[in-house]
């Protein structure tokens with residue numbers, strides 16, 4: 308990597324503003340998957356051991372510039388304290404005099420976690436004033452938030468214009484591993500895209516169609532494609548204004564000779580719950596009052612076959628609502644196929660996909676679990692990540 312890293316600078320006695328991606332899955336106010344926190348520990352421990360005052364910043368969820376009580380970082384601070392074995396001071400704001408006063412009290416090696424940076428409207432707008440206010444807290448900026456590196460926000464990009472800016476260890480490792488897999492991909496190369504962020508993810512398909520041999524679509528994303536084929540999707544997740552785009556991708560895939568796989572059958576439910584009534588239907592028979600929440604058995608078999616015959620697979624986004632056991636089968640089938648495919652290099656991207664392989668105890672069978680969802684996808688598409696571009700060159 309041609310960017311400076313924490314190893315290239317002296318941080319002793321300095322205040323370091325370290326952007327991490329602690330956007331972790333939560334339930335009932337508790338962190339349910341700590342992968343992203345663990346992944347940031349090497350940088351945090353290193354900065355602390357070097358005698359820096361470590362000011363950590365992250366977003367959680369999408370509070371859209373307002374304070375949302377459930378999206379405070381208090382539970383994350385507790386989890387970090389437990390995992391790092393160090394006291395973590397948590398502030399209720401992310402910049403300003405009160406925060407500066409807390410930083411002034413911090414000992415060398417001490418850790419402080421700022422409040423959710425997305426409580427401020429300027430964060431996602433990359434407001435220069437907010438970026439300056441963040442920079443005013445510290446002497447040095449370290450970006451270890453690979454998962455948010457595709458966002459040009461005040462704490463991921465703007466701040467780097469004001470103080471020396473370097474990469475953390477996680478950022479370095481992700482760029483190295485993903486870069487290696489993609490520079491000359493082993494083929495057949497398969498991308499599996501699922502999950503619920505249809506608007507975010509549907510766009511990446513365009514670029515992926517130039518790179519992959521097989522494209523598998525699943526999860527909530529699939530229903531916009533099912534609709535594009537002219538079938539009703541009942542109450543399933545649907546992005547009406549992306550149906551034409553989905554149609555055009557089906558055409559492009561044909562033109563480019565990419566094998567395009569989407570569900571042939573789905574598990575539909577009359578309620579979004581574990582005790583819902585369910586049935587397996589083919590994609591042209593989704594009942595109008597039901598919603599599709601998982602891939603069906605035939606689909607699972609087809610996907611597993613494609614995976615086993617691939618040399619490189621990137622997977623972003625679950626195949627169904629895997630958090631509910633009733634709808635976890637499709638995601639589990641994909642995870643198991645990857646685990647059994649010994650000759651296949653598997654890259655898992657996305658907070659929820661990573662959580663899913665953890666849930667099925669298959670994490671150690673994957674070649675690389677990226678902490679980035681959208682970020683790993685954009686990187687694999689060949690896009691430059693603003694959070695990386697902004698860092699100082701070597």
Ligand SMILES: Nc1ncnc2c1ncn2[C@@H]1O[C@H](COP(=O)(O)OP(=O)(O)OP(=O)(O)O)[C@@H](O)[C@H]1O
Pocket residue numbers: 501502503504505525526527528544599600601623624625626627628629630656657658659660661679680681682
């Ligand atoms: N058919 C479906 N209908 C509704 N939600 C679905 C469906 N299939 C999967 N999901 C939901 O998608 C969510 C994950 O989607 P998301 O796009 O956030 O993936 P991700 O792997 O976390 O990637 P990223 O890190 O980019 O967010 C899960 O909470 C899952 O329940």
Ligand SMILES: O=C(O)[C@H](O)COP(=O)(O)O
Pocket residue numbers: 328330368369454455458657658679680681682
């Ligand atoms: O979960 C992620 O992919 C990152 O934390 C970025 O979150 P965002 O999609 O809300 O910007």
